[in-house]
Every structure is written in structure tokens, then in C-alpha cells.
Amino acid sequence: MNDMRIVRKDVDMNDTKISAKGVQVFYGDTHAIKDVDVEILDKTVTAFIGPSGCGKSTFLRCLNRMNDTIDICRVEGNILLDGEDIYDKRVDPVQLRAKVGMVFQRPNPFPKSIYDNIAYGPRIHGLAKNKADLDEIVEKALRRGAIWDEVKDRLDAPGTGLSGGQQQRLCIARAVATEPEVLLMDEPCSALDPIATLQVEELIDELRENFSVVIVTHSMQQAARVSQKTAFFHLGNLVEYGDTEQIFTNPKDERTESYITGRIG
Amino acid sequence: MSDFTADNGPAKAAGKSSLFTQTARTKRRNAAETRFKVYGIGAIALGLFFLVALLFSIITNGIPAFKQTFVTIPVELTEAKLDKNGNRDPADLAKVTTFGYKPLVTNALVAALKEQGIEIPFAKEKDVEDILSSSVAAQVRDTVLANPDLIGQTVDFRLLASSRVDGYFKGRVTRDSLARDKNLDAEHLDVADAMVKAGLMKTSFNPAFIFGSDASESRPEQAGIGVSMVGSFFMMMVVLVLSLPIGVAASIYLEEFAPQNKWTDLIEVNISNLAAVPSIVFGILGLAVFIQFAHLPMSAPLVGGLVLTLMTLPTIIISTRASLKAVPPSIRDAALGVGASKMQSVFHHVLPLAMPGILTGTIIGLAQALGETAPLLLIGMVGFIASNMPDGIAAGFLSPNSAMPAQIYEWAKRADPAYYERAWGGIIILLLFLMTMNIIAVILRRRFERRW
Numbered sequence: 001m002n003d004m005r006i007v008r009k010d011v012d013m014n015d016t017k018i019s020a021k022g023v024q025v026f027y028g029d030t031h032a033i034k035d036v037d038v039e040i041l042d043k044t045v046t047a048f049i050g051p052s053g054c055g056k057s058t059f060l061r062c063l064n065r066m067n068d069t070i071d072i073c074r075v076e077g078n079i080l081l082d083g084e085d086i087y088d089k090r091v092d093p094v095q096l097r098a099k100v101g102m103v104f105q106r107p108n109p110f111p112k113s114i115y116d117n118i119a120y121g122p123r124i125h126g127l128a129k130n131k132a133d134l135d136e137i138v139e140k141a142l143r144r145g146a147i148w149d150e151v152k153d154r155l156d157a158p159g160t161g162l163s164g165g166q167q168q169r170l171c172i173a174r175a176v177a178t179e180p181e182v183l184l185m186d187e188p189c190s191a192l193d194p195i196a197t198l199q200v201e202e203l204i205d206e207l208r209e210n211f212s213v214v215i216v217t218h219s220m221q222q223a224a225r226v227s228q229k230t231a232f233f234h235l236g237n238l239v240e241y242g243d244t245e246q247i248f249t250n251p252k253d254e255r256t257e258s259y260i261t262g263r264i265g
Numbered sequence: 266m267s268d269f270t271a272d273n274g275p276a277k278a279a280g281k282s283s284l285f286t287q288t289a290r291t292k293r294r295n296a297a298e299t300r301f302k303v304y305g306i307g308a309i310a311l312g313l314f315f316l317v318a319l320l321f322s323i324i325t326n327g328i329p330a331f332k333q334t335f336v337t338i339p340v341e342l343t344e345a346k347l348d349k350n351g352n353r354d355p356a357d358l359a360k361v362t363t364f365g366y367k368p369l370v371t372n373a374l375v376a377a378l379k380e381q382g383i384e385i386p387f388a389k390e391k392d393v394e395d396i397l398s399s400s401v402a403a404q405v406r407d408t409v410l411a412n413p414d415l416i417g418q419t420v421d422f423r424l425l426a427s428s429r430v431d432g433y434f435k436g437r438v439t440r441d442s443l444a445r446d447k448n449l450d451a452e453h454l455d456v457a458d459a460m461v462k463a464g465l466m467k468t469s470f471n472p473a474f475i476f477g478s479d480a481s482e483s484r485p486e487q488a489g490i491g492v493s494m495v496g497s498f499f500m501m502m503v504v505l506v507l508s509l510p511i512g513v514a515a516s517i518y519l520e521e522f523a524p525q526n527k528w529t530d531l532i533e534v535n536i537s538n539l540a541a542v543p544s545i546v547f548g549i550l551g552l553a554v555f556i557q558f559a560h561l562p563m564s565a566p567l568v569g570g571l572v573l574t575l576m577t578l579p580t581i582i583i584s585t586r587a588s589l590k591a592v593p594p595s596i597r598d599a600a601l602g603v604g605a606s607k608m609q610s611v612f613h614h615v616l617p618l619a620m621p622g623i624l625t626g627t628i629i630g631l632a633q634a635l636g637e638t639a640p641l642l643l644i645g646m647v648g649f650i651a652s653n654m655p656d657g658i659a660a661g662f663l664s665p666n667s668a669m670p671a672q673i674y675e676w677a678k679r680a681d682p683a684y685y686e687r688a689w690g691g692i693i694i695l696l697l698f699l700m701t702m703n704i705i706a707v708i709l710r711r712r713f714e715r716r717w
Contacts, residue, residue, distance in 0.1 A: 066601065071525050098604035108595035110614060120613070121603035171599070178603055 017042040017182060017212040018063060023077035025058055025067070032058050035077075036238040038231055040182075045204060045213045047227035047244065049220060051259065054233040056216045060184050063214065064100035065093040081182070098125055101180035105187040107167030109159030109174070114151050117159040117170060118142060121178035137177060144210075145173025146203045165196020172203060176211070183207060185215040189222065201226050220260060224248050232256045323692055329435045330690025333471035333486060334426040336397060336460065340373040340405060344417040353413045363402035366409075370394070370401050370424070378456065381463040386452040396453050396460075398425035400480070400487045426466060428486040428683040430457050434468050437682055474690060478652050479672060485683035488676070490691045492651050496566050496666030497635060497698075499655075503570020503662070504577055504634050509627055511574075512581030519582075520589040521611050540579035547576045548640025556644060564645035564665035572644060573634040580630035581623075588622025589615060621713040628706040632699050638670040648675025669695050 018040040025033035033055045040046050040063075048056035058067070065086060067073040079086050086096050098121075109117050118138045119128075128134035138155070142148040147169040151162070159170055168188060175183055185204070189197040204226045207213055217223050223230055223244065230247040232240045232255075240247060240256045251257045282288060287295070344351060346369060347361055371394040378385055378393065385393050401424040408422070409415055425431075429449040432438035440451040460466035477489025523529045551572035555561045561568050592615045600610030616623075641647075648667050655661040667675070669691060677688040 064602075066598070069597070069601065094604055094606045097601060101604075102598075102602035104595060104598055104602065106595060108593075108599040110596065110599060111618065120600075120605075124603075124605055124609055124613075174599075174603060 015042055016040070017082065018214075019078075019080045019083075020059075020062075021078045021080075023059070023062060023075065023079060025055070025062060025076075026074040027058075027070070028072045032236055033062070034236045036233075038238060038241055040212060040214060041229065042181075042212045043208055043210075044229055045208050045215060045227040046229040046231065047223035048214065048216045048231050048233060049218075049223050049259075050233035050239075052218075055236040056231075056233045057186050059233070060186055060214060060216050063182070063184055064097050064102055065091075066097075066102065068093055098178050099180055100182045100184060101175035101178060103168070103172050103175050103183065103185045103188050106191050107164055107171050109162070109167050109170050111158060111160050113156045114142075114159045114162070114170060115155040117174050118177045121174060125178055127178065141173045141177035142170075144176050144207070145169045146199065146206070147173055163196070165192050165199060168192055168196065168200055169203060172200070172207075176207065181211065183211045183213045185213065187216050187218060190218060197222070220248070232259065234259070323689060323696070326686065327689035327691075327693040329437075330474055330687045330693075331471060332435075332468050333474070334431040334434050334466060334468045336374070336424045336426050336466050337421060338373050338377040338424065338465060339419050340370055340422050341419045342405075342409060342416050343369060347409060347416050348413070353416070355410070355413070358410055358413055361406070363406055366402040366406045367394075370397065370405055370422075373422075377465060378460070381459075381465065383456060383459040383463060386455065393453070393456060395449055396426060396430050396457055398427050398484060398486045400425055400484050425486045426457070428484070428681065430454070430466075431468070431486055432683055433457060434461075435686070437686065474687070475694065478654070479649050479667070479675070480652075481649075482679055482681065482684075485679075485681050485687060488684070488687055490669060490672055490687075490694055492654055493648065493667040493669050493672035494694070495654060495661065496569075496646065496651065497668040499566035499661040499666070500570040500573060500668055501631055501635060503567055504573045504631060505627075507570070507574040508577045508581050508630065512578050512627070512630075513585055513623060515578075516582045516585035516589060517611060517616070520586050521615070522607065536579050536582050540583060543639075544576055544637050545639040545643065547572050548643030550575070551640060552643050562663055562665070564647070564650050564667075565663050566646070566666050566668070567662040568644050569641050569646050569668060570662075572640045573637060576637065576640065577630040577634045580633060581627055584626025584629070585619070585623045588619040588626065591622065592618045621710045624709045624713070625706045628702050628709070632702045632706075635698060635702070636670055636695065638668075638674050641668050641671045642674070646671050648672040669698070 016039045018038075020036055020038045020040075023033055023036045024031070036059060048060060050056050061067045062075055062079060063086075067075060075087060081096070081100065085091070110120065112120075115138055118141050119134055122128050122134060122137045128137055139148060139152075142151060147166055150166060151157070151170075159167065162170060168191070172183075172185075172188070188204075189200050192200065201222065204213055204215065208228075215223075215227065227244045230242065230244040231238055232247065232251075232253075234255050240251060240253045242252075247256060248260060251260060346365060348358060350357055371391055374394060374397065375385065375390050387393055401422075404424060405422060408420075427449065429438050429443070429446065430453065433454050434457075438446075438449075440454060443449055443451050443454070457466060473487070473491075474489045475494075476491035477487070478492035479489070480487035519529060519532065551568060555568045555571055556563055561571075596614050596618065597610050600614045601607075605613065645665070646667050648671055651664070651666045655664050655666060673688050673691040673695065676684045676691060
């Protein structure tokens with residue numbers, strides 16, 4: 001209860017980070033996302049829940065234009081990051097992705113050393129002036145990723161040699177190393193065991209201090225544990241969006257209630 | 266419960282089949298499986314049999330080409346014959362042709378035979394010279410021109426025996442077969458046998474076959490594959506330098522950047538088709554474009570390399586695209602996710618992971634090009650074209666030369682059976698090159714293979 005009070009304070013205090021209006025996504029002829037409006041707040045964990053194929057991952061990938069890599073994908077509507085339309089012609093998706101980092105469903109470290117995994121982003125964005133700077137950035141990112149103590153003695157070891165949970169935390173550390181403003185997480189725990197999941201969830205809660213975090217999850221318990229805001233997607237529609245507490249205890253839409261109680265999904 | 270299991274134990278109820286007896290259907294299926302396994306083993310055994318037979322025949326036929334019969338005799342380099350003025354002027358020395366040297370060698374042979382007490386069964390003693398290759402006078406002359414101080418001395422020379430004599434010791438030539446041969450008589454063989462006993466004649470390893478150049482049709486004992494090996498080397502340089510960057514750049518663009526539309530589909534289909542185009546078509550294309558239109562020199566390894574590049578490109582593009590495709594998309598996502606540009610994600614992450622596959626494909630493509638004959642014949646890179654090593658790198662690319670497979674083809678079609686043996690020997694050398702390249706490909710793949 002104590003925790004929830006802090007949450008409410010955070011939510012009340014912070015501004016809109018991403019504002020989506022009338023977003024439509026088409027894969028060829030398939031209408032994957034239908035007219036979604038959502039306001040994602042800064043320094044808040046927002047969870048997207050919903051049955052498989054409801055479009056929550058697709059919508060997440062719209063937020064840093066990862067869908068650009070899919071030829072047949074078409075996005076309509078407006079998505080504003082700090083008031084700027086990210087689908088504007090003048091926006092370079094590469095710059096956008098430096099601001100909106102992403103963590104994927106399966107841990108995907110580069111087949112390089114742990115150090116190079118973290119250092120890659122800062123290097124290409126020119127965030128470090130020299131080696132000492134870079135070392136510092138790497139350590140800070142690994143600490144934020146809650147994995148520093150486990151890997152500090154073997155930064156030269158390959159990132160692919162870590163366990164699944166460690167790899168995922170490495171990927172989170174890699175994503176925060178470029179100092180993004182928003183962190184998107186696409187089912188970050190679905191390939192992890194319960195203990196690793198717990199570690200990642202604790203990490204997500206800590207990350208909220210610095211970033212706006214958007215997490216897609218299949219686990220309603222996870223959404224309830226880590227998020228302050230929850231959006232429920234169904235068949236490409238955003239059915240309901242509100243405070244996590246309210247969505248799970250007092251859903252307004254009967255589809256949300258059915259899903260939460262396990263009748264659809 | 267225990268009663269129930271007991272009832273269904275050994276004594277089966279009527280109508281229920283036991284697991285211990287196979288039904289007819291199961292038997293048929295098992296029989297089909299057994300038959301298929303037998304076919305498979307049979308196919309593999311047949312393949313292995315042919316491979317072993319091929320290797321056996323190549324080695325037994327080709328190994329003799331690496332050995333040659335030599336005659337070692339002291340030759341007196343008479344100053345009166347070779348340098349009448351006695352001033353060792355190179356211009357004067359060069360005026361004495363091989364006709365001037367021939368009597369010296371013949372006299373030396375006759376003298377050596379007499380010294381060993383070997384009877385010369387010819388009316389004219391001079392006729393015994395047919396035991397030696399017709400190249401020996403040139404060999405002695407070259408030695409003298411390179412080192413004029415030898416004039417006036419008696420020098421031991423290791424001279425090639427004629428290919429008939431050589432064939433006699435390798436079992437290719439018999440006294441019967443010489444009955445129809447104008448080049449050598451059975452008596453020569455008697456002399457040769459006596460010379461072997463006396464230690465004047467010996468069959469030993471012949472480096473000139475590996476490093477030398479092709480010789481005329483009448484001197485198979487002198488022919489070597491070295492110069493065409495150099496031709497092949499310069500050609501492969503051209504192929505590597507052109508096809509690797511072009512092929513890899515084309516595949517990266519097609520695989521990672523090109524939009525998926527009917528144009529790229531068309532290009533893709535055409536690249537696959539090009540890989541199946543007969544090589545002689547590339548040969549005639551090269552003849553028309555590079556030689557007749559662009560006026561590049563005939564028979565030059567540069568042109569051969571260009572033609573083979575055209576042939577190798579589809580192979581490299583196909584294998585490069587396959588290895589780019591094999592890189593998991595999660596790596597690309599990871600790179601894009603931290604804000605790498607498309608090109609950074611390709612060059613920093615995808616390409617290094619695809620490298621072993623690309624290198625393997627390139628080496629396999631090069632090995633294919635190395636063994637290609639037909640297009641080279643069309644652009645004039647035939648066997649006899651070069652009789653000396655190219656002097657310098659530029660000449661290596663531009664002066665007329667041959668390539669190993671074309672040289673082998675040239676030897677195989679010559680009438681003298683001594684050349685047949687050399688063709689097999691050339692094939693051994695070519696196969697050694699191909700095997701080396703394939704082993705390098707395997708090692709590279711093992712070495713750089715990474716797991717993700």
C-alpha cells in the first residue's frame with residue numbers, strides 16, 4: 001500500500017512523454033492496430049496486456065519505428081514524443097531509437113564481449129570522449145542493469161556465455177547505456193525462469209527513476225507487480241487504459257474483466 | 266487393479282493383438298524402411314567405389330610424370346667451337362646456335378659410352394644421340410651463355426633422355442612398339458640398359474615438370490606445368506580482387522537494403538540462372554566483349570580472370586546471401602534497438618557473423634574457376650602459348666599465358682603417349698591445389714564459426 005502511494009504521487013507529478021493519437025497499423029491488407037489513443041507518462045512503468053495477436057507488440061514497435069524494417073507495414077496517425085511527431089518526414093529513425101531504447105523478447109546479446117555489448121551504443125553515438133569515459137559508462141550501465149557484480153571480473157568474456165537471465169539484464173544494460181528517455185520492453189521475461197524474472201522485474205522498478213518504461217507482457221501478475229499504468233489491447237483495439245490498480249480491481253469494460261478473470265485470451 | 270493387469274497379461278483376450286507379434290502392415294513398413302536403407306548404403310558404396318577408382322587411376326597414371334630419365338655425362342666445352350675469338354663477348358657467344366653445341370654433346374655421349382666399354386651398335390656412332398632429348402643442345406647452350414667461364418672446361422651435365430627412352434623405363438615403350446617408330450631403334454634400348462648398369466642413366470624426380478613450361482609436341486620429356494600455374498595464379502588474383510568485393514557488395518545490397526519488389530525478384534531469378542549458364546557461354550561472351558570490343562590482349566590472364574569473374578560472381582552472391590540470411594534477425598534488431606543505422610548494423614554485426622560463410626563460398630567459387638577450361642580455350646589461353654615465365658607482375662597479367670586445366674587439355678589431345686602421362690600428372694597438381702583450397706575453406710569455417 002505504501003508502494004502504491006508513491007506510485008500515485010509519481011503519476012500525478014509527471015508529464016506526458018509519448019502521446020499517440022488515432023494510430024492505425026496495417027500489415028499489407030491486415031488492419032493490425034485500430035485507432036489507438038494513448039498517453040504514456042514519464043518516469044512511469046506502463047504495461048500493455050492482452051491476448052496473443054492483439055497488437056500490443058506491434059504498437060510497441062511503432063513507438064521507436066522498429067516497424068520501418070518491415071516492408072509491408074504501414075503506420076497512420078500521430079505519435080508524439082515530447083510533442084514532436086516521430087513519423088514526421090524530418091525524423092531520422094536512427095536518432096529516434098537512441099532516445100527510445102528497446103529490449104526484446106529473447107535475450108539477444110551481440111556475439112562479442114560483455115564490455116563491447118554495452119560499449120557499442122555509446123561508441124556509435126559518440127557519448128564517450130576517451131577510454132576512461134567509456135569504462136565509466138559501461139560500469140554505470142551494468143550497475144543500472146543490476147548485473148555489474150556478476151560480470152565485473154569477466155568483462156572480456158563473451159556476452160553469449162551468460163545465463164538467460166543474465167543475458168536479458170545485459171541487454172537491458174545495453175539499452176540504458178545510450179541514455180534513452182523511454183525504454184520499450186517486448187515481453188522481456190518470457191524466455192526467463194521465475195528467479196531471473198523476479199530479478200528483471202525488480203530492475204524495471206528501479207529503472208522507473210530515470211526512464212519512462214513501456215512493457216508488453218503476457219503475465220497479468222507481472223503487469224500488476226511492475227506497472228503503474230496498464231493498457232489492455234484486444235483484436236487491435238485499445239479497450240481500456242488506466243491506473244493499474246483500477247484496471248485489475250475495477251475494470252470498466254467487460255472485455256477487460258473477462259480477460260483478467262481468464263474467460264478470454 | 267492387480268487382478269485387472271493379471272488378466273491382460275500373457276493370455277490376450279480374443280481380438281486384441283499382442284505387442285510381441287508384428288502386424289502385416291508394420292512388417293511392410295519395416296521392410297520398406299530396410300529396403301530404403303539398403304539403397305542408400307548401395308548408393309554411397311557405389312559413389313565411394315568410383316571415387317577410389319578415379320583417384321587410383323589418376324595416381325597410377327600421373328605419378329610417372331613426376332619422374333624423368335636423365336643421362337649424366339661430362340661434356341667438354343671446346344673453346345675453338347664455342348668462342349673462336351676467345352674474348353667471351355656475349356654477342357659472339359650468342360651467335361653459336363644449338364647446331365654448334367649438338368656435336369659437343371653427341372661426342373661427349375660417344376666418349377662416355379666408350380669409356381664404360383659399352384658397344385655402340387650403329388653404323389654411324391653419331392646415331393646413338395637419339396637416346397638424348399633434342400633439347401639437350403639448348404640446355405648446354407643456356408648454361409654456357411649464363412656462365413661463359415665454363416668454356417674450355419669439361420663439365421658434368423644432367424641431360425634429359427628422349428621421351429622414348431624414358432617411356433621404356435616407365436613401361437610405356439617396348440622393343441615391339443619401336444618397330445613402327447622412326448625416332449628410336451631397339452638397339453638404342455640396349456645401349457640405354459647398359460648405361461643404367463654403368464650408372465650413366467638414372468630415373469629420378471623431375472622438378473622441371475612442376476616448375477617448367479610447355480614444350481613442343483616433339484619434346485614431351487621437357488614439358489612442365491609451371492608457367493601455366495603462374496597463369497592460373499594471376500587469373501585467380503583477378504577473380505579474387507574483382508568478384509569478392511563486387512559479389513559481397515551486391516549480396517549485401519540485395520539482402521539487406523533492396524526493397525522487395527518485382528525488379529529485385531527478377532534480379533534474384535537471373536542471378537540464380539546465371540549460376541547455371543554453361544561456362545563456354547561466358548567464354549564466348551568474354552571473346553566478344555573483352556577482346557573484340559574492348560581490345561584487351563588475347564590469351565592474357567587478365568581477360569581470363571575477367572571471364573572467370575563473371576562466372577564466379579553468381580556463386581559468390583548466392584553463398585553470401587545464404588550466409589547473410591542465416592544471421593538471426595535478433596542481431597539486427599539488437600543493433601537497430603540501440604540506435605545503430607542500417608549500415609552500421611550490417612557492417613558491425615551481420616557481416617562479421619556471415620564472414621565464415623562468405624569466405625567459404627568465395628573459396629569454393631575460386632576453386633571452381635581454377636578448374637575451368639572451356640571459356641579459356643575461347644579467349645586463346647591454350648597450352649602451348651607461353652614458353653617462358655612472365656617477367657614482372659604487369660607481364661603476368663597481360664602477356665599471353667595458359668592456365669593449368671587448359672594446359673592439361675592441350676597435353677591430353679596431343680598424339681604422343683608421353684603427353685598423356687603428363688596430362689595425368691598435371692591433374693594431380695590441379696587436384697592438390699583444389700584440395701588445399703577446400704581445406705582452407707573448411708578451416709576458415711571452423712575457425713570463425715560463432716554460436717549465438
